[in-house]
Amino acid sequence: MDGLWGGTAVRVCAILTLALALLALVLRGWPSAALPGLRRALVLQSGGAAQPPGGGCGRTLSLTPPDQREDIADILESMGAKTGAELGVQRGIFAEQVLARWRGCTQYHLVDVWAHQQINYQVGSNVDDKTHNEYLEETKARMAKFPAAVFHRMYTSDAAKLIPDGSLDFVYVDARHDYCGSRQDLELYWPKLRPGGLLAGHDFARAADGPKGGNWSLCADGTVNPGAVRGAVEDFVRGKGLDVVATLRDRWPSYMIMKPLC
Template identity: 35%
Template sequence: GFRDFVTEDRWHGMLGQTAVLNHAMRHENSFPLMQIVEGRERAGFYNEGCDYETIADRCRAPLFLNFDDMAFNDAMRRYLSERFPTPCIYERRVHERVDSGRRSVATGEDGETTTTEPHATNATRPEPECRQGTILRFPPVIMKDRGQMGEFLNSQGLCGEGVEVGVASGVFSERLLKTWKGRRLHCVDPWSAVDDDPNYIDRLNVSQETHDRNHAEAVRRLSAFADRYAIHRVASREAAATFADSSLDFVYLDARHYAAAVREDLELWAPKIRGGGFLAGHDYLDGILPSGHFQVKSTVDQWAGRHGLHVACSGEHVWRSWFVKLP
């Protein structure tokens, strides 16, 4: 089952400053962290613009939990600064130097750090010590946000065929096609309501009517790109079977987010990507959120570790993307 986002000294990829505060709270041994109390009632801050006094009162309560970044305002920053003027021991640790395997994600074939901005990172230099609102247990950041993915792929010479699994209304597909210089983006989504999978708890598991509207909207958005896109209205497994091994430059996963489904997609699509290409995806976090249940970060990290691969990510405070460069 799901645990709190920062129990057992693990970062699960929760929203940026939220995770920092919860982690600091936990290591002060003052605040038991809970997910839900008394049925569906939540403890903590959810989409609220609380003032300083409210924040201080809530944080003294015995049932304190995560709040989302919508609540992380100036009052919360003031509370953090006064309550935790210096980082706790776990936040004081400086990242180990990124090893050569991780450098391959952020550098070119010659081993030199990529100089194309804003994607360049100095992979030989340890990360700075933690300040409020930063996260040290995320992997290296290779782009500011996923909106830069197209430019990043261009800089890596990955301009052939790519796949997005989980398209919804095509907003990200359109954004990617505007900047990526690739030959064709294959957009995979069954656009089908799911009522027989108890593990699939997600705000995008909508009615068939809504799926049909999303499909029509995706087609409308992408029609401007002529033959640079292809719609595959099938499930991920069925679509993967139609691509030859080592034929794709990248696959971006944004479908079901529970562990078994993420693991299946990783195993299905990794063989389809050529050496030097990227297997990537959205929602790099674990947790029970109002928008659904997520086990993406732990599943991706475990899979990459088993295969001797390294994970990089985008730098958003919320809903990061993950990237694994395949050998």
């Protein structure tokens, strides 16, 4: 009996040793980081496929939503992200919040026409040209301490032609809030992201939930779509088989979509 038990104990010890060795390999291959301001960490999960040498094609990215949109900066910093673009900057408040916490950023494109839009843009932010010029100067003052800031005073569709595909780690969409404009920005800037990059945007809501006095259902071409930002995002991710999450405590939630690694 003692001999039998001794042999069993040896086998159990061998199995435990092997299991611990495998666990160590897994932990080295799948790092995670604690992120300030998040309820849980951004994690990299295996999709179950065999990993090619040096690759990540079998991996999918999973993201737990942060409380507020400013916390996106902590995600970017933890990812080691370096480059980003913000579409629809207005006074530069969000850009300042992000860059103050995203210290690893080396280039941040600020895209805004900073001009009154005459055709079918019935929102409170569509102020007169004088006010837009004041917004631009305010943004420049906010960005003076951030050498990463690059200004593009033009429409998002024009700026997209200047930014190479696969060159960005982060895009934040906050320009037009109608379905057509939102969907166009998603389609134009998705190719600009590197694999594993983060596409996010403001005001994840339908037209009926938008602010009073505005009309998010009206597209620039005069067509009407009540889906607005949320409808555009949901159709976009559905077409690509992706997931979308939104911030938990913002009055106007921000959505987030991770680009697959391959």
